[in-house]
Amino acid sequence: xxxxTQSPRHKVTETGTPVTLRCHQTENHxxxxxxxxxxxxxxxxxxxxxxxxxxxxxxxSDGYSVSRSKTEDFLLTLESATSSQTSVYFCAISEPTxxxxxxxxxxxxxxxxx
Amino acid sequence: AQxxxxxxxxxxxxxxxxxxxxxxxxxxxxxxxFWYVQSPGQGLQLLLKYFSGDTLVQGIxxxxxxFKRSQSSxxxxxxxxxxxxxxxxxxxxxxxxxxxxxxxGTGTRLKVLA
Numbered sequence: 001x002x003x004x005t006q007s008p009r010h011k012v013t014e015t016g017t018p019v020t021l022r023c024h025q026t027e028n029h030x031x032x033x034x035x036x037x038x039x040x041x042x043x044x045x046x047x048x049x050x051x052x053x054x055x056x057x058x059x060x061s062d063g064y065s066v067s068r069s070k071t072e073d074f075l076l077t078l079e080s081a082t083s084s085q086t087s088v089y090f091c092a093i094s095e096p097t098x099x100x101x102x103x104x105x106x107x108x109x110x111x112x113x114x
Numbered sequence: 115a116q117x118x119x120x121x122x123x124x125x126x127x128x129x130x131x132x133x134x135x136x137x138x139x140x141x142x143x144x145x146x147x148f149w150y151v152q153s154p155g156q157g158l159q160l161l162l163k164y165f166s167g168d169t170l171v172q173g174i175x176x177x178x179x180x181f182k183r184s185q186s187s188x189x190x191x192x193x194x195x196x197x198x199x200x201x202x203x204x205x206x207x208x209x210x211x212x213x214x215x216x217x218x219g220t221g222t223r224l225k226v227l228a
Contacts, residue, residue, distance in 0.1 A: 042220040
């Protein structure tokens with residue numbers, strides 16, 4: 001299994017509070033991704049990173065920001081959490097060397113915003 | 115635009131029966147195609163992938179999938195289902211060049227009857 005950890009694994013917070021989720025990898029992969037998973041929507045890409053300090057938006061980036069100061073860590077921040085951001089968040093990594101471009105997923109973080 | 119359709123939200127099969135999960139994609143260029151499995155409360159595990167070459171690909175846990183360009187499909191099959199196969203299955207499409215982002219289907223939840 002790919003060395004990907006996410007913290008925390010579970011979090012309950014209140015509307016309006018900031019929240020930061022962490023993804024840590026030990027594989028030295030260049031690309032990292034944040035997805036959210038919601039019933040009926042599958043996985044939707046929030047943001048991704050293609051290197052240290054290099055990030056870009058996905059399809060559902062509003063209300064989220066990311067940072068990557070080291071290869072191994074990718075942080076997802078909800079500046080002011082809303083109930084619509086209650087979801088399960090997954091981090092993924094990949095090393096974009098064709099044909100080895102395969103994304104591997106972390107265990108997920110379940111976030112509840114009250 | 116890229117899209118992935120998994121037409122079956124739920125599928126129920128008896129243990130020992132054969133299984134086929136459908137996946138249709140829309141993509142203007144050569145796609146990379148993936149199937150992932152997610153057990154309850156877990157992250158996504160890669161079952162198999164198609165990049166090029168033989169259109170019938172073998173994966174882990176006895177699964178296989180066939181790429182049919184003419185039908186824009188990448189259906190997942192297993193000849194004999196085990197109770198432990200009960201999970202949610204996701205199809206995903208990625209670009210063969212350029213961006214390393216994936217698009218996921220909404221998933222098919224498999225229930226296995228004893």
